[in-house]
Amino acid sequence: MKITTSAAPTLAALATALLLAAAPAAQASTGPGVAWQAAAADADIDRYFVRAKAEKKPVLLYWGAKWCPPCNQLKATLFNRADFIEQSKAFVAVGIDGDAPGAQKLGTRFKVRGYPTLILFNPNGSEITRLPGEADAAQVMKVLQLGLSSGRPVKAVLADARAGKKLSANEWRLLGFYGWETDEQQLLPAEQRPATLAQLAKASEGVDAETTSRLWLKSVGAMAEGKAADPAQLPRLRAVLADPVQAHAQMDVLTNEAPDLVKAFAPQPGDARNALVTEFDAALKRLNADATLSRADRLNALQGRVDLARLDTPRDDPNPKGIPAALLAEARDQAGRANREITDGYERQAVVTEAAHLLGSAGLWKDSDELLKSALARSHSPYYLMSQLGGNAKKQGRKADALHWYEEAFNKSEGPATRLQWGSNYFAALVELAPADTARIEKTAAQLFAEAEKDPGAFYERSERSLKKVATLLADWNKTPAQAAAVGRLKAQLDGVCGKLDAGDAKARSACQGLMKKA
Template sequence: MIRRASLQRPLRLSLLAAALTLSLASVPSLMPSAMAASAASSVSWQSASADADIERAFAQARSEKKPVLLYWGAKWCPPCNQLKATLFNRADFIEQSRAFVAVHIDGDNPGAQRLGARFKVRGYPTMILFNTDGQELTRLPGEADAPQVMRVLQIGLAGGRPVKTVLADAQAGRKLSASEWKLLGFYSWETDEQQLVPIAQRPALLAKLATASQGVDEETASRLWLKALAITEDGKGLKPDAALRARVDRLLADAEASRAQMDVLGNYAEDIARALAPTPGAERQALVAKLDVALKRFEADATLSRADRLQALIARVDLARLDAPKTELQPKLNPTLLTEVKAAAAKSDKEITDGYERQSVITSAAHLLGRAGLWNESDALLKSSLTKSHSPYYLMSQLGGNARKQGKKDEALRWYEEAFNKSEGPATRLQWGSNYLAALVELAPQDAARIEKAASQLLLEAEKDKGAFYERSARSLQKVGSQLVAWNAGGQHDASLGRLRTQLDAVCAKQDSGDKAACEGLLKKKG
């Protein structure tokens, strides 16, 4: 169970971050045993960095009458690493991969961010299944457990219709097959990027689909109701009634039914609780207790991955903090729960040897310790794991975040700077650098020399990266520009901004005509 990766919000984590170099020979010490097998027993991924690579893959798909599975990820991304540790190395996935053309886009490959713009993919990981005509059959739910993902993949491979067509028929009240309802229920709405529906309309759409699927596929109906509740944002979406509350109660009491919704309940327990019981009180306490029982079952379920079981514990801590201020550093938690948190983190650290699983689970364990107020333990776990990680800069960013939350400004900046310095790959360096610059502007706005130096380095990075003004890289640079303009709001840093604008002009002069406007607008005052 994995949510999209984010430096600001480690795994609870957007719903919803590991470049799959499918020879994998570059990191043999980190290879899971199943992935270290010969090429004949692994997925034949084709790396794509340009449109020509994509066209070649689709030409092969048409020739062989196969769909295309596109996987978009990054080396550092904990959820991507979780996919490698639990899905991509499964014998049934490897066997099933012979039925599709497997395409991998590493977000740090040259040209990758341009491809990201083409396919409307942002969050790592994103998996899209296409038919031979290039139409999206579905976006696969990376946060679901591997067997569930396999079932959805098999539905898509069985010659299904594009998800956009299926959704249009569902909205029009036309009859759908059970498989098509399942496709909608398990569609990765978290990585939709508004391809099917604008974000603001999503709760109402999911509720409408949930109502329509009732009596046809109850498991799908429950999933859609839970998804709708998860994105209501404290009452600003779906308005639950007594019937829906009763439905959720029945679901939580049913071990088999709740197990089928494990990924939604684990990732969104706090959001679901807020939606169903918006105000503190007896009703909320009763709901939290029922959620806690279900989550405990997930923790004890040996059929779930270690990441899924840990996610259930994270959700329990989030529920225990529900009525506390979100910024509370030392929440008052039950001593038994604290003991469980420490034991789970220690067990993960001791037992995990696979590099992919460590990148996913240890980052989550450190996040869990912090959520429980165990900051020293969180820091110790991250520091001891730096040499065991193939992407230690991700852990360094977490250390920076820990220090920042605790008001340790100098320590936070040291970790953010080191994370930027150690980061690898053009898109990743721009993202880590923009986070470092944002921390500097927030925590040390008086240090003009340091801020200008960091910004200048990022402009050098952009100059070398031909995909700098696309997707994730473009957003990183926009963040840099807005931070610098805000930093100079009173004109006190005009000299620094003047030098940076001169440097930026030289960068923009080298851009293609389509990218120049985005480049030239970076340091302009808004409004």
């Protein structure tokens, strides 16, 4: 789990400001900040676009959820940020809470999946750019201002860049700081991104060094999906790691993609990899100690150090060997201090969940469990923490505890989309950990289908994926006569759900009928 927020704060931060404004879902914020408008259906969005066109203002659209840790960090850092509040006067700010009645349908309309996602549209409703939630706030504020001033869609900018046309430094920055992680193939098919980013990095040389480095790092990091990098480019990475200014500017990429970058340049264990890990660790250690960064960003740098320390440990191994005792002590110390010192509820929700993940990845499961349990009573979304407790127990082989916490998380979850998501997670745990408990499995699936029947957005976006997950698992689980009988009853129930859908909603009916075929 990567949560990238900075005290300055990260523009993942923008997202929470909008989320703050979007709650409650049916009302805009009336506080002394940005005049956010909440959208719960197509009609709301259409009304705001009409207004934007009349006022000749762009639209900034936010998609998020109450429980989302990065969104909560944003609430704690950006909402009262003076420069953003002032900048907001230049656009119509719209927040979509993922559990609002038509939110998942809007997600399909705008092709958004991950929380948080930020999209800037021009007054005519054309998408200008997707803002990078993981970057430093000051950087993203500049990108937002660039988008507001130019109004030129990043798709057109990318087409010109790929055609070899000359771009300004500002246009290169729009590409470098585009939200590639939330693109959902709007600009490029996923498989084309690494090569295209590498080409853009080459083409931008001599125009804006920071943008060039960002494009290049992304082309060889997580988006490259494990492909080896050109060894001749290794000095380039080392230069970024050794320079505190460059490392700070690329903080989010370095902390989030440390293992991918190391493996790209040193695919095999050995002296070369050890040397690069040492250099990388030194850069992350500086970021971890950087007081200009938020606690979440500093913890993320520490997480990167732990990820590197367990680089040769299988991802699913709950007990990594060889993590230095000093690093384990730092993980305990920083997680404990965060738990003691944070008083803001939103920041606590974000940082405690990150700290618990950090402790677990270091093999400190008891510390992770204790941290999460201590935070339950103070959390506005305790079901998120309960899910983590379930995950901790599952990784350690404690099946009964895992099922207890996953069930508790589902029972305590709130909002239609969230309940389907948490319910599908509980269902998956049941099928994996207690496949012989036919009655419990059938009861849980039946409850999810009953809730889907009451939710007009159940067959869109995240909710549809949750239900597809259940249907796919049912098909794989269906092996005995008793299981076949249960699946038959569930298919009959789902058939009734599909039959009650609006005849004019072809998308929902098709999705529902597709679930029946899967099951």
